[in-house]
Amino acid sequence: MIGIIVSGGLSFLFVLISTFLGVNYFKSRNIGQNIQEEVVHHEHKKGTPTMGGIFIIIGTSFGFFASHINFWTIGRGFEVVLRRVNDDVLALLVIAIAMALVGSVDDYLKVKGNRNLGLTVKQKFGLQFLAGLLAAVYIYNLGYSTQLYIFSGFGSDIGFFKWILIVLVFVGITNAVNLTDGLDGLVAGSSSVSFAGILVISFWIYRHPEYYSKFVGDSFLTVDISLLISSLSGACLGFLWWNTNPAKIIMGDVGSHFIGSMFPLILISLGAEGLLLFFCFLFLIEAGSVIIQVVSFRYRKKRIFKMAPLHHHFEMKNWAETTIIVRFWIINGIFVVLGLGLFYADWVLFGN
16 A cells, blocks of 8 residues: 555655756746647647656656655565566556657657647557557456456456457557547546546455456456555656646657557456446547547538537637546546446445
């Protein structure tokens, strides 16, 4: 438990300090955000330092690895002991960084070209699907079954389609988070809460391995997965300090790709993929609004929303940016609580 607090705390402090230092450095290098022409109400954000997600990645890694160093042992006093990092949990971090690299290339091209266009749609999706394929192959090699669990006591064997579904979910959630990252602090704030909720689940699973070993690989029954999630939540919270309205820095695609890929990686590894609907509800709604808008305009020549994603719709209705952000945070928090409630109900019904 102490290690979980330490990992989150160290990540928070690291990102808090490093982002502060990075803002001025990025400004001096003209690493700034470009704005879509149609989003005129964001013109004042033009030039805001971007690619701040780099600090979230480094901070998450720092907190995770640092939590494996013990400086004090009961009965022995001061003694530096290095604990071995769980290879399978480390692999999740590596895969998420691979997805973040896709976002970093996109960010770099935008900054270099001084426009809001980076990779083409085909290039971006192609690289994302490669990262998704890497995730599916890795989870397959862990020996996970083809059973798709909605709850631990209820699932269905969907065969090879599960691995295809993992790729689609991996890419879909990543892009959903990326689409949501349009208002100051929206993704950082909601993600810190969602990861905190997932942390509760991972710790509960860690404390009850006798039941969850039927659905979760041995590597993810250890405390290491909780250390990683705590580091993620702390890093997002530390970044939020500088990303809150008015943002001093923006996470960019590198940050949204890293965060977005972590949600399916972690929840699928914990055998709780059904809870993605709750812990990623806000992101899914944002992505859904884009899909609805595109389909409606293509086939009906009518727009359902004034502008998509959904947060832009409310901006066009003259809602204050902070009002939209806080209300979306509240919605996200409600669904995180619902997800935790369903997880506990599942335990009461099937785990005892």
